[in-house]
Amino acid sequence: MSSVREPAAHAAASSGALRHVLLHLVTPLLMCLGMGLAYLSAFVSPEPHQVPVAVVGSGPQTQVLAQTLKDEGGEALDVRTVADRGEAQELLRGQELSGAFVPDADRPELLIASAASDMSALAVQKVFTPLAAEQGAPLIVTDVATPVDDDPTGQGLFFLLVAVSIGGYASVAVVGGAGGALPMRLRALLVAGVSLVVSLIGTALAGPVFHLAHHSLWAVWGLSWLYAAGILAIGTGLHTFLKRWTTLAMMVLFVMLNFTSSGGLFLPHLQNGFFGALHAFWNGAGFVEGLRSVLYFDSRGLGGHLWTLVAWLAVGAVALLAAAAYERRGRRAAALPAPGPEEAEEEMEESVAV
Secondary structure: HHHHHHHHHHHHHHHHHHHHHHHHHHHHHHHHHHHHHHHHHHHOOOOOOOOOOOOEEEOOHHHHEEEHHHHHHHHEEEEEEEEHHHHHHHHHHHHOOOEEEEEEOOEEEEEEOOOOOOOHHHHHHHHHHHHHHEEEOOOOOOOOOOOOOOOOOOHHHHHHHHHHHHHHHHHHHHHHHOOOOOHHHHHHHHHHHHHHHHHHHHHHHHHHHHOOOOOOHHHHHHHHHHHHHHHHHOOOHHHHHHHHHHHHHHHHHHHHHHHHHOOOOHHHHHOOHHHHHOOOOOOOHHHHHHHHHHHHHOOHHHHHHHHHHHHHHHHHHHHHHHHHHHHHHHHHHHHHHOOOHHHHHHHHHHHHHH
């Protein structure tokens, strides 16, 4: 009889193990699908959409040229006029323009700020080079804000974002998972400590290791700490509620939607409306644009990016508080004695009476 039961028990155990494996495969397969959808839709075949450009000058000829560009560019260009070259340079340094064309019969000039986006600078050059050719003169390109020589494309900040993000969300599995038995206040201290270490690593990579930042390393460190702390706080708080699904949630929030909307490779006007809209308030965009502001644009607009990172950290603090309250309720419920038969009968009668 026992010889019959053993194969049946073994088959049941194998079936249970297979179901367990298949259930856990759902997460990596969803990550594969999500990453493919996010990255391909965000980065493949970028199309210009309302790229902000200007024609420098005043008078009827400038207005006609600007209107012609607007008509020919359609939805691809957002064309305006500015009074002089100095104003155009200020707008470029404030990242309000991607390019400014200075008409001249002998020396047509295009002003760009490639530190804001190398891809946007190339896009506007493609627009204005044929225009200069029609005037029979080569286009002079003047870059008013160039990236450092160690990061000629300016995309090093995107890869710094990737490194700091991985340090943040990968640590959630340890702080929120392995550290789940610790009191929440201790986990919150770990969030602060681990994010500090991640920020120091990021600052070292940006400064002495790869020389992406030639100055303002204190600002780079501060932005990195704010950014990493927000990710760790949100993830640690979510782990209490999501458990093993936390990894998938973190990948969605801080990889699929975050890297693609950060502006590290393409600014919003080269992406579709969805990722362009996320760029306005997502934390990766706040981090990358904050670093650009500090390193290349004299901290113009830094305040808004700081508030973005502070808001995400505040969301993380709320997540930690909510998780702490939820865990306290769970512990209290577990500490209550189970009702006896008489108490259970009384509770039944009360519920029926209600």
